[in-house]
Amino acid sequence: MVKNIDPLSLINIQREYLFERIRQVQEQGKLYVLVVDRKIKTLIDAIISKDQLLRLVVAVELIDERRKPQSYLEAIYMCHMSVYNLQCILSDVHTNRYRLGHGLLIPKLGxxxxxxxxxxxxxxxEPKIVQYFQNQKLIEYINASMFPLESRCFVVDSSRANAMPIYYNENLAELVPHQIKRVAEALVNVVVVTGEYPYVRYQSSSKVAHLIAQEFQSQLDNYARLNIDYPPPQTNRVRSVLLITDRSLDLFAPLLHEFTYQAMAMDIVESLEKEGVYKFNSENELGEISEVNTEIDNEDDEEWVMLRHCHIVEASELIISKINDLIKNNPMLVDRTKAKTSSDLLFIVAHLKGFDEERKHVSLHKLLIDECVQRNDERKLAEFAADFEQTCCADGITFENERNKHLHDDLIELLARQDLLINDKIRLVLIYGLYRGGLIEDDFTKLAMFIGVDNKQVELLVSRCFVNFAKLGFPLIKSSPKDKNSDKKLYHSINNEGTFNTSRFIGGLKNVLQQVTTGTLSEEEFPYIRERPLEDELPKTEAQTSTSTTSGPQAFRTSRVRATWADLSNTKSSTRKTTSRQRIYSYVAGGMTYSELRAAYELSKELDKEVYIGSETLLRPRDFCIGLQDVDINKSVDRINLPLLQELRGPRDAPGYMFEVPKPPAPPQSSSNPNPALNQQYNRLSQGSSISSKPMTPNLSSKASMHSLSPSGGDKSSPSKKKKSKFKIFSK
Incomplete structure (x- = not known):
């Protein structure tokens, strides 16, 4: 398996940044333990291997778990600044758990x-803290507030919780400021570790996007004031742009079913949809079959990276070609005459001696692609639903460039089918409502009755899903047939020149990002939060029309003076890469879709830019519809599972056992010492002296080295039980 060595990958950039910060506090000949909180533990587990960590430290320990005294070690604390974590550090100091402390703290920038x-x-x-951290000389502040999912994709944290209720449910208004600060901190993390100081633009029709843009600019300015090596030195690269939008920018995208490999696997394969793990049976060269559980979203998997954004038909053809090449290149090891079907190819590959990693990966993806195709056939997604969805998005124009005047009748036929899932039927009704610009409530009620649910469920469907669309800026239900259709601007487009009629839709975010890079994006609809580029810094198309474009609100603008900060710093970061490609950052508050994630990679290639995208989570159609239920006025804060709320209500004091001092070991029964050299070495370690002037290599057989990187202890506080509604349209 080829390792992902892309220097512009967010995973690699964040990993190298954390490595560099750990190395900077270490001295030759000393031993260190890395003490982390649960958020950082999840982050390093995802982007750093255990072997890589144990080259730097002898152990990784959770900050609030029971830990034995190891006075010969120095502790490196990599954790978020919170009262709870600081209390846990205090417990280490009062119990003399370690010899010295080094703080790599993630601050709350808000x-x-x-x-x-x-x-x-x-x-x-605290006097002991002053001594422990040498009067703050050993405390530094780092950036580890974002969670990179892929090379070009990040989320705010590893919980990947649906943030729609926080932004759009008025009962959760008190959580909005906290969420805004968390998002801004993650964005600051991204631009700092990638060495950028971007212009900031936001979706003017979204209050959420405006708040995030303001908070981000404030936090970034504060960071620049406190760090003399930031912003980075000026290069020949065009200054980056951060575009902040929310889910209301494109309401079709989270409802459409995607037919690319990654989107299908994560949406319709049950184990991946619910657990994020693919379960399958694997056969080795001896014919032994075993059940395998694996996470497929792996940047180091060459086949996955190659196939994930391909249409499922293309992905199937490519993986079969890959298998044929594997067999063709090893003709002496297989009997090709036995291959009659694609399943036979898998059997041959399974018995191909050697090539364990390559064989495992091609077999995995062949099985998963076949399962995606099978699930698609069962749900009739491509056969019936897809063409209707795409035609609605195309304002009634079919793949053959003809207007379909019978979409209502087509919808009734689809809703009456017994082989379509209820969830898919609900999606089709919502898509049809968007196409029509809204319907009266009676029409939605009639359509809901065709779905195949009882009257009570029809009522809940209308009140929860259809009515709540208005909170995302699109009133789906009109009070009268004579009312005007919604005048909300749509940014998506349709491509009829492609190969597949199931994939004509081009998302609104992709089109907006294209306009950012060409300078044609309206400043009225997407104003700058403060400064805008000088005319000689603009793309030519924008410079020519800048006198006629409408600027954003004057309250958020300053005089257009060329920035001079870039010439003041001479500090370089090892993670900063000498590339001239402009970087474009996009953040979608409320959740991004797999089609929008794919667009970041496509635009990077098409426009010769580096495009990164982030959000709180990746939304599948079912997640979006659940979010619509959770923004309902009848959903109180205690009826929604929100990690943010659990964190805010979490404990402030460290667990009592953290302050317990273990009893010293009982003296040996005999005074004889069978191994005086070992005893002498232990005494030197206990006194904090180094054994050698050379860098210490952890002894992996020692208890310290073998400390588990995945401790079994759970959270110390249990969240309160949530009330369950009597009826749920979509299961969580």
Whole structure:
């Protein structure tokens, strides 16, 4: 398997950044333990291998788990700044758990009065803390607030929770400021580790996007004031742009079924949809069959990276070609005459001696692609539903460039089918409502009755899913047939020149990002939060028309003076790459779709740019419809599972056992010492002296080295049980 060595991959950039910060605090000849909180533990498990970590430290320990005293080690604390984590560090100091402490703390860039007071008045003034961190000389602040999912994709944190209720449910309004700050911190993390200071644009029709843009600009400016090596030195690369939108930019995208390999696998394969793990039976060269559970979203998997954005038909053809090449290149090891079907090819590959990794991966993807095709056939997604969906998005124009005047009748026929899932029928009704620009409530009720649910469920469908669309800026239900259709601007487009009639839709975000790079994006609809480029910095098309474009609100603009900060710094970061390709960052508040994720990769190739995309989560159609239910006025804060709320309500004090001092070991029964050399070495370690002037290599047989990187201890606080609604249209 080929390792992903892309220097512009967010995974590689964040990994190298964390490595560099750990190395900077280490001294030759000393031993270190890395102490992390649960968020950082999840991050490093995802982007750093255990072997890589154990080259730097002897162990990785959770900050709030029971830990034995190891006074010969120095602790490196990599954790988020919170009262709880600071209390846990205090417990280490009071119990003399480690010899010395080094803080690599992830600060809250937004204001937090409780945390600031505790940190400045209780933590830093503690005499033992002053000694432990050598009067703050050993405390540094790092950027680890975003979670890279792929080379060009990141989320705010590993929980990947649906944020739609936070932004659009008025009952959760008190959580919005906290969520905005978390998003801004993640965005600051992204631009800092990639070495950029971007122009910021936002979707003017979205209050959420405006708030995030303001908070991000404020946090980034504060970061620049506190760090003399930021912003980075000026290069010949065009200054980057950050575009902030929310889910309302494109409401078709989260409802459409995608027919690319990645989207289909994550949407319709049950184990991947519910658990994020693919379960299948694998056969080795001896004919032994075993059940395998694997995460397929792996940047180091060459086949996955090659196939994930292909249409499922193309992916199937490519993987068969890959298998044929594998067999063709090893003719002496197989009997090709036995291959009559694609399943026979898998049997041959399974018995191909050697090539374990390559054989495993091609077999995995062949099985998964076949399952995607099978599930598609069972749900009739491509056969019946897809053409209707695409025609609605095309304003009634078919793949043959003809207007379909009978879409309503087509919808009734689809809703009456017994082989379509209820979830898919609900999607079709919502897509039809968007195409029509809204319908009266009675029409939605009639359509819902065709879906195949009882009257109570029809009522809930209308009240929860259809009515709640208005909270995303599109009133789907009209009070009268005479009312005007929604005048919400649509940014998506249709491509009838492609090969597949199931994939004509081009998402709104992709079109908007294209206009960002060409300078044709309206400043009225997507204003700059503060400064805009000088005319000689604009793409030619924008410079020619800049005098006629409408600027954003004057309150968010400053005089257009060329920035001079770039010439003030001479500090270089090892993660900064000497490339001239402009970087475009996109953030979609409320969840991005797999089609939007794919667009980031496509635009990077098509426009010769580096395009990155982020959000709180990746939305599948079912997730979006669940989100529509959760924004309902009848859903209170305690009826929605929100990791953010659990975090805010989490404990402030460290667990009591953290302050317990273990009893010293009982003296040996005999005074004889069978191994005086070992005893002498232990005494030197206990006194903190180094054994050698050379860098210490962890002894993987020692207890310290073998400390589990995946501790079994769960969270110390259990979230309160949530009330369950009596009826759910979509199961969570």
């Amino acid at each position: 204001s937090d009065m409780e945390l600031n007071h505790f940190y400045n008045q209780n933590f830093l003034t």
